[in-house]
Amino acid sequence: MMVSARLPVAPRPFRDELLSSWMARVAARYGAEPLELMVYLAGQGGRDAGARQVDDVAPDMGLLMLWTKACRIDPERLRRRSLASRYPAQPRDWCLTETVPVCLACFDADVAAGRDAYLRGHWRLTEQVVCPVHRTMLLDRCPTCRGHLRLSLRMLNGLLRPFCRKCDAVLTGGGGEAEDPLKLDFAAGVLDLQRQISEIVRGDTGHLDRLEYAIRTLWAPLDRDGAARPVLALWYDEPGWNCPYEARAAVGRSAPLQHLSVRWRALTLVILHDLFGADLVPGAVLPEAALVLFRRAAPLPWLTDGQDLRKGKGKRTIDAGAERVHRLSKRPVHRSNGNFLDERGDFGRIHP
Structure with missing residues (x-):
């Protein structure tokens, strides 16, 4: 009979740390990746559980027990580190599922405090930019x-420090990004919007429904056949504006913010403020600027209860609609498609 492994060294999780971050710190102590250590622990426990990572949002308690036994830690202490436990009112669609963005200043604070670098739990929340x-x-x-950040925690001078997997650069001691006054002013403005969005997401369901409707509409494809760009392309009011490649995965999705980078999520918050003012959500009557945009959204299941209003052919599945958009996004942009001179609207106060 196989017995569970006991790791001789296992750091304790920080109060605001992601579960995956803590597991990465434990694995790094043994020169391994979290998945490699998971496979080892699963093998020691006699179960084939190593093929799955522990979910930061709602972890499988069976997998979590492997870590608690190996690290001699209270299972409840680890469970409380899950996002579902920390933010019980946070919908799962408002948690990032892929890359976790980071704050270099927080990593510098870890260095100054003489502790391991770690990923904060709130960095995985979709509205956090x-x-x-x-x-x-x-x-x-x-x-x-300048590549997409894939973080690796490695030992440096006796403590774990964050490195870029691609170029092996250490992600501490920089700080140059924070010195630009324009970036600081922009971040301060977006921070206020971020706080409002967080209150809506974890507050009144009615406001959240309207917020999600507005975001989905902004990232819905334009209603012209062959157009693969989102409705918010019209907000730019620039002839020939083309949706950047990094944002195309969000077009036509039911939860677009999950598929967007930090800067595109921040821009979405700014556009919501531009269109709907301090409330950030549409009211009973849409402002004229928002109405101009929303009229141009292609009918999608989550915007029209599954009905294609142009063709009247019943429901289109979410996956089919998204695949069509992504397929079209790879084609050359025809001059008659999307946001060109004849597609521009009068946005008045938005673009004085």
Whole structure:
């Protein structure tokens, strides 16, 4: 009979740390990746559980028990580190599922405090684009190589430090991003919007429904056949504006913010404020500027109860609609499609 492994060294989780971050710190002590250590622990326990990572939002307690036994830690203490436990009112669609953006100033604070670097739990919340402590934009790109940030925790001078997997640059001691006054002003403004969105997300369901409707509509494809750009392309009011590649995965999705980088999520918050003012959500009567945009949204299941209003052919599945948009986004942009001179609207106060 196989017995559960006992790891001789296992750091304790920090109060605001992600579960996956703590597991990465434990694994790094043994020169391994979290999944490799999970496979080892699962093998020691006699179960084939190593093929899955522990979910930061709602972890599988069976997998969590492998870690609690190996690290000799109270299971309830780990369970409380899950996002579902910390933010019980946070819908799962408002938690990031892929790359976790980071705050370099927080990593610098870890260095100054003489502790391991770690990922904060609130960084995985979809509406979080600004660090509330340091009032700087979160980063999802490496400041050195500018590639999509894939973090690795490695030992440096006896403590774990964050590194970019692509270029091996250490992500501490920078701080250059926070010194630009324009970026600081922008981050401060977005931070206020971020706080309002957080209150809506965890507050009144009616306001949340209207907020999600507005975001889905902004990221719905335009109603012209062959157009693969989102409705918010019209907000730019620029002839020939093309949706950047990094944002195309969000077009036509039911939860677009989950598929967007930090800067595009921040821009979405700014557009909501532009269109709906301090409330950030549409009311009973849409402002004229919002009405101009929303009229141009292609009918999607989550916007029209599954009915294609143009063709009247019943329901279109979410997956089919998204696949069509992503397929079209790879084609060359025809001059008659999307946001060109004849597609521009008069936005008045938005673009004086």
